[in-house]
Amino acid sequence: MTAIERYLAPASLDDALAALAGGNATILAGGTDLMVQSHGGKTRLRPVLLNIRRLPELAGHSIEGESVRIGALTTINQLREDATLAKALPLLAEAADRFASDQVRNMATIGGNVCNASPAGDTLVPLLVLDAEVELASASGRRRLPINGFFTGPGRTLRQPEELLTAIYVPMPRLRTVSRFVKFGTRPALDISAVSLGFKAELTPAGLANVRVAFGAVGPTPMRGPGTEALLEGQRLTPALIAKAAETAMAEITPIDDVRATAWYRRELVHNLLRKVLNDVADH
Amino acid sequence: MTVIEKDSLIGKRLTKMDAPEKTAGKTRYIHDINLPGQLVGMILRTDRVHAIIKSIDTSAARALPGVHAVLTAKDLPQKGLGVNKDNPPLKGERVRCERDEIAAVAAESEEIAAQALRLIKVEYEDLAPLFDPEAALRPGAPVIHESKPDNVAMAFDYSHGDVVAGEAESDVVVEDTFTLHRVTHCCMGVSGIIADFEATSGNLTLYSNTQVPFLHKREFAEVLGMDPGRIRIIQPPIGGGFGSKLDIYPFEPICVYLAQATRRPVKLVFTRAEEFLASPTRQPAIVRLRSGAKKDGTLTFRTVDILLDNGGYTSWGATIPFVMMQTFSSLYRVPHCLYHTKAVYTNNPYAGSFRGYGNLQATFAIEAHMDKMADAIGMDALDFRMKNAQVAGEVTPQGMDFKTCGLQDCLTLAARDSDFAAKRSAYAARKGAVGGVKRGIGMASMLHVGGGAKIYPSDGCGTNIKLDDFGHVTIMTGASEIGQGSETVLAQLVCEELGVPMSAVTVVNNDTDITPWDVGVHASRTTFIAGNSAVGAARKAKAKILAAAAGLSNLPAEQLDLRGGHVIRAEDGESVMPLAKLLRSLHFSDKAELVTTSHYYEPPSVHQDKGFKGNVSAAYAWATQVVEIEVDTDTGIVTLLKVWAAHDVGRVLNRLGIEGQIEGGIVMGQGYALTEDMIMVEGHLKNAGFTDYKLITAPEIPEMSIEFIETMDGEGPQGAKGVGEAPAICMAAAIGNAIENATGVRLTSLPFTPERVYRGLKQGAAS
Known part of the structure; x- marks a missing residue:
């Protein structure tokens, strides 16, 4: 049990950042992870509960140059239902479609999903392959960090306690970009991934360019697959290359056994699902 | 004059009487009941699985403001609960599984009670644990209960014929070991109780979710050392039972002791996590089955050896061999059968009763062998079953007397509707453990008491039955409503007799001070037994009413009938007088009388003898289910596409209700087959919540085609038989057969989770 001493729901970003300055606050947005974790005794709430839902700067989205700026409070359902977002970033819309249930999607935010930093977080694998950046604000300033490297462990990120994640920037995919997202749970809905997998590349006459491969739930954080990416970069997809890529991916992940799957099965799934994705791209 | 047309309610689609309230969220469950002065009861459970309790220090908890009582074993008489009386409500000396109760608190709020539990200090000395039921029988194994040094909680043996002779005349013999897992009921309504002593008389009222109120009275009386006549049980609407509320469990007397200690009403309701940790499970089983057949398709023998993981204590789970043996001995005609079972103690959670009561496990093994033997002798799987199927008129070697039996009709109909034979051979021709998505079809049949x-x-x-001056009928029945729709069916049967509309009926079924005795909701018995009882009471009322009407109308009673709320002339439906008017004239007459009747129905079945032989049920239910599936060989995911279910139900009473029962049972069987599993690691449950204990969700529910075979059982109410458990029984067996049809791999362990299937396919492809 935690005694919350103060509950704050500021209407301006400055007030929110001031409240965070002492590092003594727990941030509440959709609450879909936080409430479950605090009820389950897995998260200790700090003395100040800071509701950020009234901060206008964190809502909405816009196109800024070559990137889409997604406010941290954008809900998972907005990712799939907003026509502009879904058209610009179909991979994220697809991940949102596989995310929990409608009730949860109406409340859960993309900022919360990123800060919760679950190895199985549904939007994280797409954000990794899309080269997203996160924007962090604190009373002393703002910084932008690439999402690749932002996750440091299960539930841990580079965000400091006095920082607030305000937005996510995603570069607009170039022409002739193909992308795929596969979430593997044991049932079609309402499931936590046993494995997820994202792929993105540009199809050029010379072969694949700017290849991105990322995996969820196969290590302490959602992770890129540098070995698999390097193998595929600049190449044309042949059956031999696809087989080798699947083998490489299987070898470079670091899964564990848990109640959802054994490490062995996760490796097999990554192998088989990446092979399926690449076969599908090759037929494209 | 008014003519009233004949109209029967039997077979109609009637909305369950409790559905409007439930769907509107207005039903008041035990959670919604709060008595003046009520305290919250909460239980401290152990975090060990096998240990000696060295000390329990409750001083800090007792000192916490708002705490009214803290109880440990030394405050209570040590009376054991359950089938072997081996489970004391609070454990003082030793713990034997994760769910064990150490101390209990009554406090003014949930927060205070939870805080008090955290203040209780328990010291343990761990003992060598025992998790593997096979290890339990080995010499030197840890002994779980001193009174059972061999760890055998219960054993059953049955035989007929001579299996050695049977095997000698077999052309094909198959043998497998099947491993069945542990699942739990997942009732939407969790377990709960409120105990309330009347201050002056000392009488005890229990608000309880039990499905056996009258047996409960006795059991409470025994544990508490009370006169059962002073215990009243009121059942608020129950959010599902499925067998989980068939026994008395430690939390129930604990709550009573807390009420006794505090002289206040105490309410104790489980959290969802507690419901997973501390309510009973389906019985895990290891089934070794050896079966034989002749080339012409005649079954020759079955040898069955079953080991049940009983867990730390003995509830009804240990007795499922009663039901399993019926399936082994009598689902098909088998001339020689030898059957041994043992339920052994371990430090795992203990098993209780669960819809199907062992029959899912037995059917899984038998039906796998029916396919395997058919394939071995080169006979069509349907023809092989038809050849050995029971028929009406058969009395089996176990003594079951099948006065009606629709098994062959079930087989034929389900196979025809699903195009079983053609699909089975077409899919078999393409079967394989690798290479994309494979399709399969599988069949299983079942026999269950009805x-x-x-x-x-x-x-x-x-x-x-009581009729009032306005023609309103009150049915007071011993049979509990646990969501299965019994009150609607009972009202329907009475309306049919008394010619009144459903709106003229109230069913009182939840108060042991008002309702007559009933043995409880189990064994799919309520429609049949309570239905016959209700029909009997209604017929007595009808006879009384018609006799009185004869006196007033100058027509003989035989020429009168009841219809549409009137006494009518039987030959043309002409109203003689409104029923209400007749009832008033009886009441306000010089020989004043109220119409009330009573009927007790005892079915014409017998107790089995010591060899477990005898006609234990007055009727038997039959079914065949066919499933069509897809197996993704890259992931192991099994997708259930369609289910064809053909059920011999005697007669359909409420068509909407029975369809709901069948659909719900199919989904429960699907969960057992594919997704549900209590994941235990060294006696600890790792998935005590719906995140990782996977119930079937809406998108997984397959298309269903449900057919009823009406064999019009001579003993059943309007010809009906029980059907409550039947639809859950075949699914795992049918899906296992379909996976083999799709992939060529025979999986003998449940559940068929993607990983288990994938691993099986890999091994199958390698071998």
Whole structure:
């Protein structure tokens, strides 16, 4: 049990950042992870509960140059239902479609999903392959960090306690970009991934360019697959290359056994699902 | 004059009487009941699985403001609960599984009670644990209960014929070991109780979710050392039972002791996590089955050896061999059968009763062998079953008397509707353990009691019927409503007799001070037993009414009938007088009388003898289910596409209700087959919540085609038989057969989770 001493729901970003300055606050947005974790005794709430839902700067989205700026409070359902977002970033819309249930999607935010930093977080694998950046604000300033490297462990990120994640920037995919997202749970809905997998590349006459491969739930954080990416970069997809890529991916992940799957099965799934994705791209 | 047309309610689609309230969220469950002065009860459970309790320090908890009582074993008489009386409500000396109760608190709020539990300090000395039921039988294994040094909680043996002779005449013999897992009921309504002593008389009222109120009275009386006549049980609407509320469990007397200690009403309701940790499970089983057949398709023998993981204590789970043996001995005609079972103690959670009561496990093994033997002798899987199927008129070597039997019709109909034979051979021709998505079809049949089960001294049920001056009928029945729709069916049967509309009926079924005795909701018995009881009471009322009407109308009673709320002339439906008017004239007459009747129905079944032989049920239910599936060989995911279910139900009473029962049972069987699993690691449950204990969700529910075979059972109410458990029984067996049809791999362990299937396919492809 935690005694919350103060509950704050500021209407301006400055007030929110001031409240965070002492590092003594727990941030509440959709609450879909936080409430479950605090009820389950897995998260200790700090003395100040800071509701950020009234901060206008964190809502909405816009196109800024070559990137889409997604406010941290954008809900998972907005990712799939907003026509502009879904058209610009179909991979994220697809991940949102596989995310929990409608009730949860109406409340859960993309900022919360990123800060919760679950190895199985549904939007994280797409954000990794899309080269997203996160924007962090604190009373002393703002910084932008690439999402690749932002996750440091299960539930841990580079965000400091006095920082607030305000937005996510995603570069607009170039022409002739193909992308795929596969979430593997044991049932079609309402499931936590046993494995997820994202792929993105540009199809050029010379072969694949700017290849991105990322995996969820196969290590302490959602992770890129540098070995698999390097193998595929600049190449044309042949059956031999696809087989080798699947083998490489299987070898470079670091899964564990848990109640959802054994490490062995996760490796097999990554192998088989990446092979399926690449076969599908090759037929494209 | 008014003519009233004949109209029958039987077979109609009637909305369950409790559905409007439930769907509107207005039903008041035990959670919604709060008595003045009520305290919250909460239980401290152990975090060990096998240990000696060295000390329990409750001083800090007792000192916490708002705490009214803290109880440990030394405050209570040490009376054991359950089938072997081996489970004391609070454990003082030793713990034997994760769910063990150490101390209990009554406090003014949930927060205070939870805080008090955290203040209780327990010291343990761990003992060598025992998790593997096979290890339990080995010499030197840890002994879980001193009174059972061999760890055998219960054993059953049955035989007929001579299996050695049977095997000698077999052309094909198959043998497999099947491993069945542990699942739990997942009732939407969790377990709960409120105990309330009347201050002056000392009488005890319990608000309880039990599905056996009258047996409960006795059991409470025994544990508490009270006169059962002073215990009243009121059942608020129950959010599902499925067998989980069939026994008395430690939390129930604990709550009573807390009420006694505090002289206040105490309410104790489980959290969802507690419901997973501390309510009973389906019985895990290891089934070794050896079966034989002749080339012409005649079954020759079956040898069955079953080991049940009983867990730390003995609830009803240990007795499922009663039901399993019926399936082994009598689902198909088998001339020689030898059957041994043992339920052994371990430090795992203990098993209780669960819809199907062992029959899912037995059917899984048998039906796998039916496919395997058919394939071995080169006979069509349907023809092989048809050849050995029971028929009406058969009395089996176990003594079951099949007065009606629709098994061959079930087989034929389900196979025809699903195009079983053609699909099975087409899919078999393409089967393989690798290479994309494979399709398969599988079949299983079942036999289950459908006319009660004579386990207790009486298998009966009583009904009182009262008619008021306005023609309103009150049915007081011993039979509990646990969501299965019994009150609607009972009202329907009474309306049919008394010619009144459903709106003229109230069913009182939840108060042991009002309702007549009933043995409880189990064994798919309520429609059959309580239905016959209600029909009997209604017929007595009808006879009384018609006799009175004869006196007033100058027509003989035989020429009168009841219809549409009127006494009518039977030959043309002409109203003689409104029923209400007749009832008033009886009431306000010089020989004043109220119409009330009572009927107790005891089915014409018998207790089995010591060899477990005898006609234990007054009727038997039959079914065949066919499933079509896809197996993704890259992931192991099994997708259930369609289910064809053909059920011999005697007769359809409420078509909407029975369809709901079948659909719900199919989904429960699907969960058992594919997704549900209590994941235990060294006696600890790792998935005590719906995140990782996977119930079937809406998108997984397959298309269903449900057919009813009406064999019009001579003993059943309007010809009906029990059907409550039947639809859950075949699914795992049918899906296992379909996976083999799709992939060529025979999986003998449940559940068929993607990982288990994938691993099986890999091994199958390698071998």
